Amino acid sequence: MREKDCIFCKIIEGEIPSHTIYEDERFKVILDASPASKGHALILPKEHYADIYDIDEDTAACAMKLAKKLAAHMTEVLGCDGFNIVQNNHEIAGQTVFHFHMHLIPRYKEAKNADILQWSHETFSQEEMKAICESLKC
Ligand code: AMP
Numbered sequence: 001m002r003e004k005d006c007i008f009c010k011i012i013e014g015e016i017p018s019h020t021i022y023e024d025e026r027f028k029v030i031l032d033a034s035p036a037s038k039g040h041a042l043i044l045p046k047e048h049y050a051d052i053y054d055i056d057e058d059t060a061a062c063a064m065k066l067a068k069k070l071a072a073h074m075t076e077v078l079g080c081d082g083f084n085i086v087q088n089n090h091e092i093a094g095q096t097v098f099h100f101h102m103h104l105i106p107r108y109k110e111a112k113n114a115d116i117l118q119w120s121h122e123t124f125s126q127e128e129m130k131a132i133c134e135s136l137k138c
């Protein structure tokens with residue numbers, strides 16, 4: 001089901017042009033328009049899901065299977081030295097397009113922006129770590 005005013009739904013329907021590298025009944029994979037590196041691509045489910053909370057388990061699992069295949073294919077073709085798979089949810093986490101997508105980001109030893117995805121670290125006491133761990137057990 002498409003969402004009105006969703007840019008990725010419009011790309012999926014062909015209303016907005018994209019560089020499509022893969023397509024099947026469930027997914028379209030396009031090059032990111034503002035790439036972090038050469039070959040940066042986005043896996044888009046054809047159904048509209050806002051984020052990881054909204055998407056069903058089966059589609060999420062299939063998206064990860066596709067990421068696995070494309071990581072191997074893109075690494076072979078591009079000759080990259082590593083690979084990030086990134087998936088942002090909600091504005092605070094960097095999501096800017098609210099149609100679920102997975103970033104496939106090839107990494108190169110010689111790239112100028114080697115700081116993609118670096119973050120500073122927080123420190124928690126052992127007590128805090130225990131409490132966090134207890135609260136998250138499932
Ligand atoms: P996120 O910040 O995780 O929501 O990622 C959204 C991504 O979509 C960004 O990396 C944008 O560069 C990319 N993007 C936005 N509009 C387009 C478009 N029309 N074609 C391709 N990529 C796009």
Ligand code: ZN
Pocket residue numbers: 002003006007008009010047048049098099
């Ligand atoms: Zn959409």
